[in-house]
Amino acid sequence: MTDVVEPFFAATIRTAVPLALAALGELLVERAGLINIGLEGAILAGAFGALVGASAHGVALGFASAIAAGLIVALLFVAFVVWARADQIITGTALTLLSMGATGTLYRALYGSSGVALSIPTSAALPIPGLAALPVIGTALFSQPPITYLVYVLAPALAWWLARTHAGLALRAIGDRPDAAEAAGIAVDRVRALAVLCGGALGGLAGGTLVLAQAGTFAEGMSAGRGFIAIAIVALGRWTPAGVVGGALLFGAASALQFAFQAMWWNAPYQVFLAIPYLLSLAALAGAVGRARAPASLGQALEPRR
Amino acid sequence: MRGRAFQRDSIARELIGAILVLIAIVGTTALLLLVGGYAVDSGLAALWRGSLGSWYAFTSATLVRAIPLMLTGVAVAVAFRAGVLNIGAEGQLLAGAAAAAAIAISLDGLPAVVVMLFALIASAIGGTAWASIAAILRSRFAVLEVISTIMLNFVALHGVSYLVRGPLQEPAHIYPQSSTISDAVHLPRIVGAGRLHSGLLLALGVSVVAGWVLRRTAAGFRLIAAGESPSAATSAGRIDVMATTTLTFLVSGALAGLAGGVEVLGVTFALYENISPGYGYTAIAVALLARLDPWRVVATALLFGGLEAGAGAMQRDAGVPSTLVTVIEAALILAVIAVGALRRHAAVPDAATTPIAV
Numbered sequence: 001m002t003d004v005v006e007p008f009f010a011a012t013i014r015t016a017v018p019l020a021l022a023a024l025g026e027l028l029v030e031r032a033g034l035i036n037i038g039l040e041g042a043i044l045a046g047a048f049g050a051l052v053g054a055s056a057h058g059v060a061l062g063f064a065s066a067i068a069a070g071l072i073v074a075l076l077f078v079a080f081v082v083w084a085r086a087d088q089i090i091t092g093t094a095l096t097l098l099s100m101g102a103t104g105t106l107y108r109a110l111y112g113s114s115g116v117a118l119s120i121p122t123s124a125a126l127p128i129p130g131l132a133a134l135p136v137i138g139t140a141l142f143s144q145p146p147i148t149y150l151v152y153v154l155a156p157a158l159a160w161w162l163a164r165t166h167a168g169l170a171l172r173a174i175g176d177r178p179d180a181a182e183a184a185g186i187a188v189d190r191v192r193a194l195a196v197l198c199g200g201a202l203g204g205l206a207g208g209t210l211v212l213a214q215a216g217t218f219a220e221g222m223s224a225g226r227g228f229i230a231i232a233i234v235a236l237g238r239w240t241p242a243g244v245v246g247g248a249l250l251f252g253a254a255s256a257l258q259f260a261f262q263a264m265w266w267n268a269p270y271q272v273f274l275a276i277p278y279l280l281s282l283a284a285l286a287g288a289v290g291r292a293r294a295p296a297s298l299g300q301a302l303e304p305r306r
Numbered sequence: 307m308r309g310r311a312f313q314r315d316s317i318a319r320e321l322i323g324a325i326l327v328l329i330a331i332v333g334t335t336a337l338l339l340l341v342g343g344y345a346v347d348s349g350l351a352a353l354w355r356g357s358l359g360s361w362y363a364f365t366s367a368t369l370v371r372a373i374p375l376m377l378t379g380v381a382v383a384v385a386f387r388a389g390v391l392n393i394g395a396e397g398q399l400l401a402g403a404a405a406a407a408a409i410a411i412s413l414d415g416l417p418a419v420v421v422m423l424f425a426l427i428a429s430a431i432g433g434t435a436w437a438s439i440a441a442i443l444r445s446r447f448a449v450l451e452v453i454s455t456i457m458l459n460f461v462a463l464h465g466v467s468y469l470v471r472g473p474l475q476e477p478a479h480i481y482p483q484s485s486t487i488s489d490a491v492h493l494p495r496i497v498g499a500g501r502l503h504s505g506l507l508l509a510l511g512v513s514v515v516a517g518w519v520l521r522r523t524a525a526g527f528r529l530i531a532a533g534e535s536p537s538a539a540t541s542a543g544r545i546d547v548m549a550t551t552t553l554t555f556l557v558s559g560a561l562a563g564l565a566g567g568v569e570v571l572g573v574t575f576a577l578y579e580n581i582s583p584g585y586g587y588t589a590i591a592v593a594l595l596a597r598l599d600p601w602r603v604v605a606t607a608l609l610f611g612g613l614e615a616g617a618g619a620m621q622r623d624a625g626v627p628s629t630l631v632t633v634i635e636a637a638l639i640l641a642v643i644a645v646g647a648l649r650r651h652a653a654v655p656d657a658a659t660t661p662i663a664v
Contacts, residue, residue, distance in 0.1 A: 035450075037452060037453075076640075080640065080643060080644070080647070084643075084644060084647040084648070085647055086643040086644065086646070086647045087643065089391050089452050090391075090594070090639070090643060091640070091643060093393060093452070093590060093639075094636050094639035094640050094643065095636070095640075097587065097590075097591075097632060097635060097636040097639065098632075098633060098636030098637070098640070100629075100632055101629050101630070101631070101632025101633035101634075101635070101636055102633050102636075104627065104629030104632065105338075105342070105627045105629045105630050105632075105633055108627035108629065109342050109343070109627060220629075224460075225456065225457070225460050228453050228456050228457060229457075231453055232453060232457075269468045269471070269472055271464040271465065271467050271468035271471075272464075272468070274464045275460070275461045275464040275465070278457040278458075278460045278461050279457075279461060281453070281457050282439075282443065282449070282454055282457050282458075285443070285447070285449040285450070285453060285454065286443055286446075286447040286449055299450070
């Protein structure tokens with residue numbers, strides 16, 4: 001039994017980690033009342049940044065340049081949406097397109113047009129003594145690349161920060177009533193810009209995780225809609241860090257189940273399983289409505305600059 | 307009203323705008339080639355050769371690519387005008403292509419004109435059906451159509467991948483593609499114009515009619531009103547905004563689906579996995595650059611058709627990655643957004659920020 005269950009848990013965690021990182025970042029953005037569709041672009045840019053950084057100087061620089069690449073995409077979003085008050089959905093779409101084009105072009109320019117599969121240094125598993133030896137879940141949870149443990153720390157930290165600090169309160173106030181927050185003396189634009197930058201950094205980190213802790217290589221378009229799935233996860237998780245982690249685990253489990261399902265119904269077309277995460281996102285978005293409370297100003301056009 | 311403003315715009319201003327866009331594209335391309343370390347002159351020469359350099363390149367490469375871009379571009383433009391951010395033209399195109407292929411193959415033997423007509427109708431229905439999923443999610447569950455349509459794009463991609471390996475696979479079951487549609491059902495070629503097919507006339511017709519509907523009809527007025535200010539349209543105009551936007555969403559899906567049907571009957575003659583090189587995504591740039599006006603879409607679709615044709619030649623002849631075009635497209639969208647935002651700042655009169663004394 002364990003030889004089925006253990007790999008299932010391991011696959012669940014592996015798939016969930018980048019989704020959780022990206023979704024926690026988007027959670028910050030949405031709590032500030034914005035929706036960054038460019039998250040997909042940030043993840044892809046992060047993946048490419050990780051490739052460049054890691055092939056130059058190892059895993060650490062890989063993660064650093066993944067964050068930097070995600071930040072570049074986020075910075076453009078800030079310039080267009082927060083500063084110039086452009087439409088956030090169209091800007092986000094354009095940034096994702098830009099990221100797809102730029103990473104594809106640079107990849108082919110730097111590594112050959114055939115897109116040779118590159119092998120780069122990857123982030124090795126770091127077993128936590130004692131915990132990693134736990135039965136069934138030990139390996140899945142506690143014998144993972146360090147980036148996995150970051151999620152364990154980040155989610156509760158974010159929950160505490162949102163609920164218990166003045167800065168967290170300011171962020172939530174902006175998401176619900178930007179005009180009131182402004183009147184209360186909160187620098188709305190600055191906080192929104194910071195939230196988007198944090199979201200971009202985490203999106204880049206998610207892309208870096210795909211390359212450095214999972215695939216070990218880069219492929220064009222390898223983000224494969226994870227940014228959009230992460231946005232669905234934020235709604236599914238009702239805009240709370242705990243909910244977001246739960247949502248990411250659900251998607252991880254659904255992806256991991258693919259292999260089990262495929263083994264059980266060997267004659268069902270494999271494309272059905274490949275489509276599951278996207279169908280699940282749609283169901284999650286449809287089901288999230290009504291019982292969840294989104295930030296009141298979410299996605300609305302920004303008030304004119306003063 | 308953007309429609310009326312368009313009539314006041316002089317043709318000269320439109321032309322100057324078009325020339326500026328062309329200069330910007332050539333400039334951006336040259337800059338990107340320079341940064342990428344490619345030979346700028348041979349790159350641009352290949353871009354010219356592949357797009358406009360010869361009658362064959364213009365008709366068989368540029369115009370052939372402009373047809374699906376025109377149809378999907380109008381689909382996106384109409385939807386965006388109604389405030390429906392349909393990013394799913396790609397998935398709707400694939401659904402339309404699959405439906406057209408399925409009908410054309412299963413009705414084989416009936417009179418060619420009948421098969422052609424039914425296949426085209428099926429493609430529009432296929433696109434509508436695919437869009438209706440997102441439209442229902444939007445109207446019933448308030449799901450952001452941006453996210454749902456992108457999700458459905460991925461699902462459609464996997465769906466076509468299944469069809470060409472399953473129910474629609476060619477009889478020998480070797481290649482991942484459907485069987486080829488019989489010659490009589492192909493859209494007639496335009497004489498003396500290489501691979502150019504009569505889908506061009508259909509695309510032009512759709513653009514003209516869509517632009518006319520937006521400008522001159524009550525339905526078009528309701529659509530634009532619903533997009534520009536849903537609350538004002540509801541309270542002052544007694545417009546059923548949800549019904550208007552949902553209907554527009556479905557029409558948008560039908561047009562994108564039709565693009566898939568035209569592509570199958572006019573270019574590929576079979577259903578393939580990668581039947582679209584991302585026309586549905588390029589359509590967003592086409593529509594935005596046309597300022598969401600179906601008439602201008604004709605021009606911007608030609609522009610992007612030429613750009614993509616030229617990019618193919620750049621990759622073949624000068625070794626420049628064809629994804630460079632995606633960068634240019636994204637840069638163009640961002641430029642349009644930036645210009646729009648700056649205009650808006652300039653357009654707000656001081657009176658708007660001071661209390662109005664009526």
